[in-house]
Amino acid sequence: MKIYANYLTSNINYSNYSSKPSFGTNGRVYRSQYGIEMGTMTYPFRSDIEWKKLTQYLIEHFKNKDKVNIVQFAASDGSEAYSQIISFLERGKGENLGKFFPIQAYDIDEEIIKAAKSGLLNINPQNIEHINYNCKDFSKYFMLSDKKLEINNNFDDLFNKPNYSTYQVCDNVRGKVIFNHADMFDILVSMEDQSNTVLMCRNVLGYFSDKVIKNTVEMASRKLKKDSLFIIGEIDTDKLLKYYLQNNNFKEILKNVFLKTA
Numbered sequence: 376m377k378i379y380a381n382y383l384t385s386n387i388n389y390s391n392y393s394s395k396p397s398f399g400t401n402g403r404v405y406r407s408q409y410g411i412e413m414g415t416m417t418y419p420f421r422s423d424i425e426w427k428k429l430t431q432y433l434i435e436h437f438k439n440k441d442k443v444n445i446v447q448f449a450a451s452d453g454s455e456a457y458s459q460i461i462s463f464l465e466r467g468k469g470e471n472l473g474k475f476f477p478i479q480a481y482d483i484d485e486e487i488i489k490a491a492k493s494g495l496l497n498i499n500p501q502n503i504e505h506i507n508y509n510c511k512d513f514s515k516y517f518m519l520s521d522k523k524l525e526i527n528n529n530f531d532d533l534f535n536k537p538n539y540s541t542y543q544v545c546d547n548v549r550g551k552v553i554f555n556h557a558d559m560f561d562i563l564v565s566m567e568d569q570s571n572t573v574l575m576c577r578n579v580l581g582y583f584s585d586k587v588i589k590n591t592v593e594m595a596s597r598k599l600k601k602d603s604l605f606i607i608g609e610i611d612t613d614k615l616l617k618y619y620l621q622n623n624n625f626k627e628i629l630k631n632v633f634l635k636t637a
């Protein structure tokens with residue numbers, strides 16, 4: 376319940392949006408292997424990233440690269456991957472966007488990665504408005520499904536309300552991400568970079584102690600070379616994360632987006 380209360384009071388600025396999105400496409404809470412009460416809440420086009428600006432930046436910044444590795448830690452139900460993919464698709468053809476795919480997305484929670492792998496998403500009318508705000512046409516990417524996506528410990532009172540329907544994510548989006556069940560710390564340790572990595576580690580480090588955050592940033596700084604990116608989220612920022620990033624050669628170039636400078 377504590378985590379849920381954090382979401383209720385989280386300080387998101389919706390002033391740019393035609394309507395405030397209601398809560399996430401899931402609200403599962405569980406105790407992780409690290410003994411932490413963990414929430415999987417997310418939603419497409421989560422407002423802590425300027426998706427259009429980020430996508431434009433990625434295209435320009437990596438224009439001379441043949442391959443760009445987008446790695447998503449804490450992938451949850453896939454909303455984050457779909458947001459990034461749709462943002463690229465909205466740019467249309469003409470640019471070599473294939474080099475950004477497939478996104479490799481990881482989550483430690485078997486239940487939520489099973490949901491992501493199903494290609495289904497529970498969506499309510501406010502999510503649809505919010506998605507439509509960020510892309511031109513929701514129906515290009517999501518199709519109403521006759522299947523029902525059930526997620527355990529999903530705050531039943533909120534998420535099983537009749538205004539949520541299950542949608543199938545269309546193949547043009549689904550085919551551009553691979554969901555993996557794995558611990559991000561293991562993946563980070565074995566990571567290799569050729570100055571062409573976008574590491575999204577969003578709304579997860581905020582759950583950990585400052586010591587874990589510091590160690591993770593130092594490891595990310597050793598792994599990521601100049602010109603790669605490290606991206607965080609809204610619930611990470613009330614910790615010392617930004618401070619550690621700045622002390623480890625990362626510079627904030629867009630909201631919550633950090634460029635490795637050396």
Ligand SMILES: C[S@@+](CC[C@H](N)C(=O)[O-])C[C@H]1O[C@@H](n2cnc3c(N)ncnc32)[C@H](O)[C@@H]1O
Nearest residue numbers: 414415417449451482483484558559577578579
């Ligand atoms: C609040 S959600 C964030 C979802 C999404 N990144 C976003 O920003 O909207 C946190 C997710 O981190 C996952 N997670 C927690 N510890 C993890 C770890 N060690 N490795 C990978 N995923 C982890 C949880 O299972 C949960 O799905």
